[in-house]
Amino acid sequence: MIPRRSSRTAVAVLLAGACAVGVAACGGAKSGSGAGSTVRPASSARGPSGTEAASAASATETVTGEGSKQTLIVYSAQGYAPNSVKAFEEETGIPTKLVENSTGPLFARIQAEKASPQWGLFWVDGQEPFASLDEQGMLVKNLEIPKLTALGEELVPVDHSFVPTGITLACAVIYNSRELTRPPTTWEQLAESRYAGKIGMNNPSVSGPTYPCVVGVMNHLGSEAKGEAFFEKLKKNGLEISETNGNTLHLLETGQISIGLIQSSAELGATEEVKGLKIAFLPKETVLPSNIGVDAKAPPVVREEAQKFIDWVLSPAGQHQMKIGDPHGDSLFWPVAASTKPRPELPELSSISTQQVNPYEWGKKEASINRWFTAHIVE
């Protein structure tokens, strides 16, 4: 039999734990709180059962003087997202909260939430993540598309399940002009011996924009097999594989490589900050748009708010925030919103040879191509 006193100790331990966590709950529950408004979990407000309960969990309900609104929860990896979310909330009065992280962890969060999604709107670079979510039935279809440029229209999927908000290029050439006077002008030249030991790029398993880069090269060269042969040649010549843009840029700036193949916005930012770095665009650069998708299980109120967010992002006010929010990084994009000019640092997109890859076709191969890349090129 367990002594009575140890039972008291046990209760004391439980109480101590409960009180301390209670303190955390009392003093620290910031989620969803907005100035001048009362917030309660939407699930308790909308009834407990079934899909409705699950969908209701994707937002908190805010009771304001103007009526009932729900907090729009934005998951984004875009450097300008904090600015955009703040400005949207101020201008529209719609309570909006941001979960900011790189694409991978956000995607992991969405996947783990699958049983009861909490996110309302997903805003990241690349089409493959959205194609994957769309095929799993996790995105609202038939979104209204604001007026876009011709290229922007081409990037909208047939079912309107996601909306492009800007364009970067998946992997242009950035080179150190002090060490390299003649940059390559074609993809094939990169495999020549004169560039041996001088090229670096990111790992597509880690860096979001690099998978479109890899499949873009495969698409341009004509097949997956030809692409693999090309990367194997680069590997034989000493291709350096880093995790992300920052790591590849660091190798470039410290002279460990002379050429980097990374996302154009990161390259443009680096050339502004570091003298001697220049960019060269090769034929058939792969277009890498940023996109917005909306949670298919979101309640109607949140869907409406998400649609308003999309409309606002592609309006002059939203485009302005995107252009000023991360001036040395993601803000260096080519707009797809009609009648919007890019930042002055960007060259004319029409002067660059570009291509698009089918995200639904290549998205299905992502796991196998990344596995191949890791086994044959990274290791």
Added chain:
Amino acid sequence: MGCGSRIGLESAATDAGSASVALAASRASSLLPARPRLGLTGTMAILIGLLLALPIGAFLLVPISPRLLAQGNSWFTLSAFGEALSGPSLHALGDSALVGVGAALLALACALPLAMVLHRTNIIGGRLWQFGVWALLLAPSYLVALGWERLFEPDGVLMRAGLNVTAFQRVLYGPLGVTLVDGLKGVPFAFLAISAVLPGLGSGFEHAARTHGAGRLASLRVVLPILAPALWASFAIVFAETISDFGVAATLAYSAKFPMSTFALYYAVGNEPVQFGLAAAIGWTLVGLVGVALFAQRRAMRGRSYQVLSGRTRPHVRVKLRPAAQVTALISVSLFFALALGVPVVGAISASLLKSLGTATHGFALTFENYTRVTRESALYEPLLYSLRLAAITATVVMVLSVPAARLLTKRAAGRIGRTIDLVLLAAVAVPAIVMAAGYILIWNLPVMHAVGISLYGTTTLLTIAYIAGALPNTSRILVGPLAQLHESLLSSARTHGVGSAIAWLRVALPVLSRYITWVWLYCFSATLLELPISELLYPPGSPPISIAIQRRLENYDFAGGTAIEVIAVLGALGIAALVLGGYRLLAPRGWRQVGLAR
């Protein structure tokens, strides 16, 4: 308002009728069958089950029954294990095991002499060196690894300074380098476990050996076996910490093309397409590795008693080093800290002071611009204050919970439940934090939870609970050393004099353990302040902790700005550590501070 006052009112109401109720209850209890009581073991089992076993178990269930947690179509499959136990994953597992053993041995080899010198000799600057150990503990492993890389990489700081470090580069960027950095990072864990028991050992055993003619080294042979629980605990902690560490695996090991399991696991969780099944299967293999370590520990300790700390323990006398020995000790300790702390500090500081990390283009122009830039931004303060608050709450709760948890780990009578708790706690150290975080989402975001009104996911409360769960396994194990040596006679004597178990603990054991508990608070506080994987998956919308703010900067190639924030946060944590230690010195009764101290 709310929590505190409500509890106060309820307790007042309870007090009013307590006498009559107690009398009635005592009469009734003699007539009614005994109610089942929870007990310490049962309570801790429930807590650890909810905090750790449930979420980790949920995640580990994914490769076996993905459909159960809405992560796939199969009710039963083992296919993910095939991938986890073949090809690159198996290779990474072998690397992790190798580095884990090497790092644990290296950490022990450094920590044991370091603890002996700092605790049992009159080495100059003893307190400063001890603070150095804490500073090393506070430094995130990726910061330590990056420091090494910044200094020794091709065209890095040392090469630019004209030093030829090519030969060392080959060692650093390989298994030996990874083991070296992981081992040095593991030293504080081993040091704390060993130094927790060293002072309590007193000098009696050494004196007895010396009286019987043993030399100084021979007397050490008497003392070392008594330290076995601490040494094994150190080995197990450092091994588990190393195989679950992501910081070194993602930086130095990655650059060295030396794949480790944690990196493979993070790949599977944090990248498209997300493969929870594969990640969980890799998690199983890591738990298996820790199982082997735990088995070795149990085999070594089975059936032996290591209880030496009692009311009769006398403070040991510090050995007065002769000048030559003093110089040798100082050089050795300085060399250790130069390697373990100097390299990452120089790396971090130089990175945060350089105009850009572009040494090829900017040279070594030093500037405080990065500090002024990040301190001007209001975006820094909110995450920093938020993380400080959560770290303090987490450390306080963990401080309370880790004592009974550690007590169970050392209690022989704890039985099967105690052994299960032991296994769960050590397995939790081995499982990377992101596994637990994903498990928290799977469990606490189930539709059934929302249906019964438990909507914790996406709140600060759940983030704090997850922090607590993440810290508890390590801190409990740190306390195992001192608790294993707390003689039962101390508590028995108190109970003989008429006090209950809880009071005996508060009045007798707590003073003896107070110093170690303070250390646990500090360790937990610093580890939580810069915690990243749990924060990434569980932080509430709109409230990013400081680790997320730093991570975003590093990802956007603002290495200098990100590192500057890290330096500020680490300095802040060191400041708080100094305050807490100073407060303990000022406020704790003299007797508490005297336990186990040298004269």
